[in-house]
Amino acid sequence: MPTDHVQPPYRLTAATPRPHHETAALADQLLSDWLKSEGREEPAPRARQTPAERLRLGDRVLLDRDDGPLPGRGPGARYSRRRLRTPAVQPGTDQLTLTLASDTADGPTRLRIEAEHLPAGATAVPPGRTPVPDLVRHLLPLLDAAEGPVPLTVAPRLLAPADLDGLIDELCDPERTLPTVVASVPPAVPVEQWQHQVLDPLLRQLPGLASLYVLGHGALPRFNLALEYHKVYGGAVRTFLPEVDPASRADAARHPVLPRGRIDENPRRAAALLAREPRRIAAELPLPAPLDAVPELRLPPEARKAPAAPRAVVERPPVRLERCRLRIELPREPRRSRCGTGPVSFGELVDRFGEFPLLEFTGDSKETLALDGQSEADGWARLTWDGLTALQEYAAAAVRGEAGGDFKQWCEHTPPGCHRFPPRKAVRGESRTVASHGKWKRQRMLPVPAAVDASCRAFMGAHLRIGGGGTAPRVHYLDDCSGSGRIYVGYIGLHLTNTRTN
Numbered sequence: 003m004p005t006d007h008v009q010p011p012y013r014l015t016a017a018t019p020r021p022h023h024e025t026a027a028l029a030d031q032l033l034s035d036w037l038k039s040e041g042r043e044e045p046a047p048r049a050r051q052t053p054a055e056r057l058r059l060g061d062r063v064l065l066d067r068d069d070g071p072l073p074g075r076g077p078g079a080r081y082s083r084r085r086l087r088t089p090a091v092q093p094g095t096d097q098l099t100l101t102l103a104s105d106t107a108d109g110p111t112r113l114r115i116e117a118e119h120l121p122a123g124a125t126a127v128p129p130g131r132t133p134v135p136d137l138v139r140h141l142l143p144l145l146d147a148a149e150g151p152v153p154l155t156v157a158p159r160l161l162a163p164a165d166l167d168g169l170i171d172e173l174c175d176p177e178r179t180l181p182t183v184v185a186s187v188p189p190a191v192p193v194e195q196w197q198h199q200v201l202d203p204l205l206r207q208l209p210g211l212a213s214l215y216v217l218g219h220g221a222l223p224r225f226n227l228a229l230e231y232h233k234v235y236g237g238a239v240r241t242f243l244p245e246v247d248p249a250s251r252a253d254a255a256r257h258p259v260l261p262r263g264r265i266d267e268n269p270r271r272a273a274a275l276l277a278r279e280p281r282r283i284a285a286e287l288p289l290p291a292p293l294d295a296v297p298e299l300r301l302p303p304e305a306r307k308a309p310a311a312p313r314a315v316v317e318r319p320p321v322r323l324e325r326c327r328l329r330i331e332l333p334r335e336p337r338r339s340r341c342g343t344g345p346v347s348f349g350e351l352v353d354r355f356g357e358f359p360l361l362e363f364t365g366d367s368k369e370t371l372a373l374d375g376q377s378e379a380d381g382w383a384r385l386t387w388d389g390l391t392a393l394q395e396y397a398a399a400a401v402r403g404e405a406g407g408d409f410k411q412w413c414e415h416t417p418p419g420c421h422r423f424p425p426r427k428a429v430r431g432e433s434r435t436v437a438s439h440g441k442w443k444r445q446r447m448l449p450v451p452a453a454v455d456a457s458c459r460a461f462m463g464a465h466l467r468i469g470g471g472g473t474a475p476r477v478h479y480l481d482d483c484s485g486s487g488r489i490y491v492g493y494i495g496l497h498l499t500n501t502r503t504n
Contacts, residue, residue: 011118012132013157013285014210015293016154017414017422018111018145022104025111025145025330026069026082026232029100033084037063042088043078047203056300062089072295073342075396078106078418096137103292110425112292115210131207131274131281137209139429151175151288151426158185158205160193167474167497169503170228171213171248171467177410179287181212181241181280188237188262193218196237203269207277211284212241237262241279261450275469333501344387348373348494351383351390357392360397361489365478369495373475382469385441386494389466389477392423393414400483409464409481431463446478448492454482462492 008355034044043059045067054068056062064087072079082101090096097118103112138472147154151172155487173182183205187196197216205214217225217234226233231254233392234240239260247253258279265272288294345351348370355363399405413425432446447459447477454460460480468475477482478493 006066011116011285012210012281013287014115014138014154015114015284015287015290016113016145016147016149016303017425018113019422020145021108022080022082022102022111023035023107025102025113028144029082029084029102029113029137029141031169032137033086033100036136036140040088052471054299055299062095063087064326066301068299068301068490069315070297072103072105075105075292075298077297078293080104080107081292083296084212084300085299087120090119092119094346095120095122096132096433098137100137100236101293101296103290103296105292106418108418109416109422112290112412113145114289114293115141133276134207134209142209148426149180150177151429152178152182152213153426154180154210155214156209158183158197160197160217160218161225162218163221163224164229166221166225168467169225169246171228173242174248174432176245178244179283181283182244182274183208183212183214183241183280184225184234184235184237185214185216185239186234187216187219189219191237200237200265204265204273204276205208207273207338208280211277211280214404228286232257234259234288236457238267239265239276242274243279243283252380254345272316274373295312296363338501344384345385346380347397348379348383351387351494358394360401360483360487361479361491362451363491364451364493364494365491365495373495377382378469382475385462385468386466386475386477389423389427389468391421393479395420397483397487397489400489405483413430427467429465429467432465441496445494445498446491448478450480450482450490450492451486454480454486460490462491464492467502 023137028314030048038058041060041134042063045057045059045065048055048067048069054066057065057067059065066085067083069080071077081101083099085097085099087095087097090478097120099114099116101114101116102111103113115135115138117132119132135158142154142199157163169184170180171179185201185205187193189461193216197419201216208214222235226235229248230240231251232240232246232248240257241260242257243268246257252469260272261277264275289305345354352363352367352370355361373382387453392413393409396405396409399412399417406415408430410425410428410430413423413428416422432442448462449458450460452458464479464481466477466479468477474495474497475495477491478498480490480492482488482490
């Protein structure tokens with residue numbers, strides 16, 4: 003089949019904290035239930051240690067399945083792949099490919115979902131844009147999936163004023179590679195009505211390609227005050243591309259606005275326009291290393307004959323696709339126990355900081371103790387302890403030369419038995435705007451020993467996100483494992499000044 007006639011596919015690339023076996027089981031069950039809902043044969047559960055196989059699940063319905071070790075990625079690295087071909091409405095075949103890859107058995111999993119149309123021949127008329135697969139809409143809510151700092155959801159998140167700090171952090175994050183789409187609501191229209199009548203169909207082509215937000219009536223003026231050159235209002239929708247510079251008027255032109263008039267004029271065309279740039283960016287993203295290591299699908303000669311697949315004989319209860327969870331029995335593996343119990347307050351956390359021999363707290367404990375006056379202090383204290391625990395484990399590996407990268411990479415590929423901290427909460431550095439702003443930079447010049455810097459100060463842009471909202475605590479640190487063999491924590495407290503608080 004000539005590849006010149008193959009339309010650009012829908013591509014989703016993301017990471018989930020779920021381990022490989024759980025993610026694969028969820029995907030297999032959702033795929034099986036979708037086939038059943040379409041009146042197709044259900045594939046039998048895949049047996050372990052079997053080679054790549056091809057199943058015929060009805061007329062012109064083929065399912066290829068393979069699993070195996072990832073070449074060159076370590077003893078625990080594995081991949082799983084499912085490729086489904088079904089008859090298309092237009093002449094040709096619809097192909098859906100799901101690939102999972104992970105470097106460790108119990109670590110996070112990288113996933114890629116690709117949907118494309120394969121025309122019937124050289125003279126076939128190619129169809130329009132491939133829609134978002136149903137598998138994506140059902141799978142994303144179950145995985146806590148993200149691409150870097152961008153959370154990938156099916157429905158947009160409605161933001162209150164207290165949520166703006168997290169949104170602006172995301173917009174300015176230098177590691178963001180996918181767009182962030184921010185929608186406004188006309189002043190006289192109820193948010194729920196606008197979301198149901200306008201935004202739901204308008205954003206329907208974006209799941210897996212961008213993070214999605216709706217500014218509530220209270221959040222809208224505060225957002226526009228903080229980002230005076232990047233405003234969105236009156237029912238318009240703005241697509242924020244990577245590397246936002248809120249302090250630059252010229253930068254605003256890079257981030258397209260879809261005005262309400264164009265949405266009202268032709269909602270279907272507006273949805274296509276809105277999805278065009280996110281789809282292009284997602285399609286051009288380089289593959290993460292684990293996914294890039296997945297070998298080509300090679301079916302044995304006998305498998306290419308595609309025998310009819312026997313129906314699964316295992317009786318399963320119906321799967322209910324609820325908003326936040328799936329009632330499904332997953333393969334269970336023994337949980338690893340954690341040493342020690344986290345603190346219940348920041349006062350206790352400060353007292354116990356000595357439990358981290360490779361971390362040194364150089365900051366003002368008054369800022370840290372003040373967090374105990376906040377309503378969410380106990381949860382924040384536990385999450386901060388989780389982050390410090392992960393930092394300590396990373397530091398121990400780094401001084402031995404075994405960390406394999408910086409702390410964020412450690413979080414993305416946490417070794418077996420080590421404490422896992424969400425990668426999107428580990429930020430390598432501040433945005434260009436914050437780092438170049440005199441006052442904001444000075445706030446992040448935090449204490450270090452004279453042996454590290456003669457001025458006894460160092461810029462600590464690397465930080466951990468603790469919680470969200472207007473208070474949004476942060477842990478700022480300097481990784482000096484390659485020098486003094488320690489990590490210096492210069493600040494644990496409420497969010498320092500940035501574009502949101504300016």
